[in-house]
Amino acid sequence: MRSLSTHEGVYLYSIGKSVEGKNIYSIEVDMTKGKTKNTILLTGQVHARETAGPTFILKELIDLVKAYEKGEKRAKDVLGNTRFVAVPCVNPDAHDGIGFDTKNWTYSDGTLWKANANGADINRNYAGLSWMMRAKGIEKTKYSSNSNKQIYYAGDSAGSEPETRAMMKFYQYWIGIRKAKMLIDYHQQGRISYTGKSYATESMNKRCEEMRKALYKVQKNGLLGKSYSYPEKEDEDTYKSYGRNGAGSTNTDYAWAVALGAKFSTKYGFSVYTDTKGKEYTILEVPNRDKTSYLLNPILIPTFRGFSWEIGYGKDYLGYSKDTLKLIAKEYDNYNFGEMLYAYYDLIK
Numbered sequence: 001m002r003s004l005s006t007h008e009g010v011y012l013y014s015i016g017k018s019v020e021g022k023n024i025y026s027i028e029v030d031m032t033k034g035k036t037k038n039t040i041l042l043t044g045q046v047h048a049r050e051t052a053g054p055t056f057i058l059k060e061l062i063d064l065v066k067a068y069e070k071g072e073k074r075a076k077d078v079l080g081n082t083r084f085v086a087v088p089c090v091n092p093d094a095h096d097g098i099g100f101d102t103k104n105w106t107y108s109d110g111t112l113w114k115a116n117a118n119g120a121d122i123n124r125n126y127a128g129l130s131w132m133m134r135a136k137g138i139e140k141t142k143y144s145s146n147s148n149k150q151i152y153y154a155g156d157s158a159g160s161e162p163e164t165r166a167m168m169k170f171y172q173y174w175i176g177i178r179k180a181k182m183l184i185d186y187h188q189q190g191r192i193s194y195t196g197k198s199y200a201t202e203s204m205n206k207r208c209e210e211m212r213k214a215l216y217k218v219q220k221n222g223l224l225g226k227s228y229s230y231p232e233k234e235d236e237d238t239y240k241s242y243g244r245n246g247a248g249s250t251n252t253d254y255a256w257a258v259a260l261g262a263k264f265s266t267k268y269g270f271s272v273y274t275d276t277k278g279k280e281y282t283i284l285e286v287p288n289r290d291k292t293s294y295l296l297n298p299i300l301i302p303t304f305r306g307f308s309w310e311i312g313y314g315k316d317y318l319g320y321s322k323d324t325l326k327l328i329a330k331e332y333d334n335y336n337f338g339e340m341l342y343a344y345y346d347l348i349k
């Protein structure tokens, strides 16, 4: 990140501190400061062991900046009209923890740690529309646990973790104020992708599905000629009730909440919809955003798109071993990730 930030038009700054006091860095690529342009957000390593995100995001950005400096037309088009703002590593304690203190960053079943240094899954902790345990009034589901020794522990309260709070401010600024059109979140779990939200509007979800098709087409131009896949069919019920079933409160959930115009409620402690008179509605009271009869606050960014990559397959792709790094490098070329920033741009230009 430091090396990339020495290039003209690239800015590196801290947006907050982790549990252990490390900086959470944001890197911004904006070649024509002051010119009106679209913003695309990129985030990675919310989950400790999912180390491919920072690598992919930084390689994509470095190659794009170098192509721009060489005067390549495509890169000039992209960076002439788009600003990329990335938080490549949302969970910086994990970088050293998984890398150099692996024993302490391993669950009792031998799998690598997913949470932050407090044992909270940052990706269950966001104070978005669907803050899980509170919204549902339950302590435990398939996607939640009530102990920081287990995965899916959502934290003591919505936004209890410093990494989550730093990211919430980041989204309030970049989506709430600067109206970013797209968020891409990089994870690692089985070569699939997630997009859209059950609680977004039909037209927003349709736009997201079109995005998935376009990005899979780009992947097919990689070395393998194949793309990632959809989540399994059995997940459909989960999808339909998503956000109401205790599975929500992820990084992308929060970004969507901001894009949908949800507001933070001091009564509930997480985001809610409000009507024009300021009356508050939790997600449980808004089963269908399209067919709701009461007047909700308007959608802030009707063209917003959120997308998550799940890079690689299985535990061999997790962590920092030499073999893992080789697998990750191959994955990048096999599935054509070198073209992705161009593809994101094509979708919103």
Ligand SMILES: [Zn+2]
Pocket (backbone or CB within 6 Å): 046, 047, 050, 187, 188, 189
């Ligand atoms: Zn993940």
